[in-house]
Amino acid sequence: MMQKFVLKVVFQEQKIMTKIMKTTMSLGGVYSVSVDRKENKVVVIGDGIDAVDLVIKLRKFCDAELVSLGPARNEKKIEPDNDHDIRYQNALAELTKSYQANPERYFGRCYNWRG
Numbered sequence: 001m002m003q004k005f006v007l008k009v010v011f012q013e014q015k016i017m018t019k020i021m022k023t024t025m026s027l028g029g030v031y032s033v034s035v036d037r038k039e040n041k042v043v044v045i046g047d048g049i050d051a052v053d054l055v056i057k058l059r060k061f062c063d064a065e066l067v068s069l070g071p072a073r074n075e076k077k078i079e080p081d082n083d084h085d086i087r088y089q090n091a092l093a094e095l096t097k098s099y100q101a102n103p104e105r106y107f108g109r110c111y112n113w114r115g
Contacts, residue, residue: 002031002072005044005051009035010063023057045072 011017017035020042024033029048036043042064044054051069058064 002045002047003049004068004070004072005046005049005054005066006068007042007044007055007058008065008067009040009042009058011040016062019061020058023060024054027054027057041067 009020011020017037020035021033024030024042024044027046027049030044030046032043032045034043035041042058051066055064055066
């Protein structure tokens, strides 16, 4: 069952927003992440995400607080107008799946270069 987490975060720099996105996407089961800088909110939608773990990881570099947690409603999906849009969406979904399955393919072993 998909769940929706709304977190209040306080950050000043673009660098911190990038860390928020990377950290959140690194958790297993995350389907989508959106950051609203004006309202200082992060919305995470996924399946099997531990809310406590999410907040603890974000608090390492910004103030984070869980505002709400609940089931994700079925959002209205945008229907592509033509065949090109459908192929683009399918290619993007396939690339995302392959990255999540094997991130070393895209980044190599640069984070573990000694061994």
